[in-house]
Amino acid sequence: MELTQLVEQIRRKKSFLCIGLDVDLKKLPTHLLETKDPVFEFNKAIIDATHHLAVALKPNIAFYEALGIKGWESLKKTIDYINEHYPELFTIADAKRGDIGNTSTMYAKAFFEDLNFDSVTVAPYMGRDSVEPFLAFKDRHTILLSLTSNPGAFDFQTKEYAAKPLYQNVLETSKNYVNSENLMYVIGATKAEYLKDIRAIVPESFLLVPGVGAQGGSLKEVCKYGLNDNVGLLVNSSRGILYASKGKDFAEKAAEKAKDLQLQMASFL
Numbered sequence: 001m002e003l004t005q006l007v008e009q010i011r012r013k014k015s016f017l018c019i020g021l022d023v024d025l026k027k028l029p030t031h032l033l034e035t036k037d038p039v040f041e042f043n044k045a046i047i048d049a050t051h052h053l054a055v056a057l058k059p060n061i062a063f064y065e066a067l068g069i070k071g072w073e074s075l076k077k078t079i080d081y082i083n084e085h086y087p088e089l090f091t092i093a094d095a096k097r098g099d100i101g102n103t104s105t106m107y108a109k110a111f112f113e114d115l116n117f118d119s120v121t122v123a124p125y126m127g128r129d130s131v132e133p134f135l136a137f138k139d140r141h142t143i144l145l146s147l148t149s150n151p152g153a154f155d156f157q158t159k160e161y162a163a164k165p166l167y168q169n170v171l172e173t174s175k176n177y178v179n180s181e182n183l184m185y186v187i188g189a190t191k192a193e194y195l196k197d198i199r200a201i202v203p204e205s206f207l208l209v210p211g212v213g214a215q216g217g218s219l220k221e222v223c224k225y226g227l228n229d230n231v232g233l234l235v236n237s238s239r240g241i242l243y244a245s246k247g248k249d250f251a252e253k254a255a256e257k258a259k260d261l262q263l264q265m266a267s268f269l
Helices: 003-013 030-034 038-050 061-065 068-085 101-114 128-135 166-174 189-201 219-226 250-268
Strands: 017-021 056-059 090-097 119-122 141-147 183-187 207-209 233-237
Touching: 017 038, 017 090, 017 250, 030 038, 038 068, 038 250, 056 061, 056 068, 056 233, 061 068, 061 090, 068 090, 090 101, 101 119, 101 128, 119 128, 128 141, 141 166, 141 189, 166 183, 166 189, 183 189, 189 207, 189 219, 207 219, 219 233, 219 250, 233 250
Parallel strands: 017 056, 017 233, 056 090, 090 119, 119 141, 141 183, 183 207, 207 233
Antiparallel strands: none
């Protein structure tokens, strides 16, 4: 997907909401557990109920890998369903991959060619040759982990290296990668106070921002420092939307939570 299409969708829906499809069997409505593929049935219902409120969907790959072959089958059915019925939605494989070059190429093929995702999250620790294989795919996007929302982010990401925090080095260095125009960045909502400095380095890039809601991030603060002329934000919510109800009304309640966030986003736009 070209970024112009994503921006058009954001403007039309007055939303920059990304819904994380982090499906935990222990949290699913019990009536779905009787179906042949409860994970897919849950995803399908959530997608159908919220597609007009969200602009992106982000399956966290770990939740599917944990279920073995059945989990991968559920993931494949989910992404195929999105691409067939709601092709305007921007899809993110939250896989956090990153390895030596030939291995990264295989990861990229898996998510971009086989599963047909628009983007994938990538860890930058191994440097240029572990990231550029993802960037080589036309009209696909690599979302680089930069400053994450978890407490452990302070172990390394904010430590000084070459007279500046490591996450700033990541941002600045990545701008020199081949096809860097295909980069986006993960910036945690719980680190909103850093967004002003981040925007000084990557003013035009899209930022994927997890951590609003269950993790305590402030949408207002994220918008205050993170919005740019093309909006430039995808704000993710997972648990707060997915598990609003464990009853048969789970999709309806999820849509209500998504609508609340969409209305807030519209006010900032």
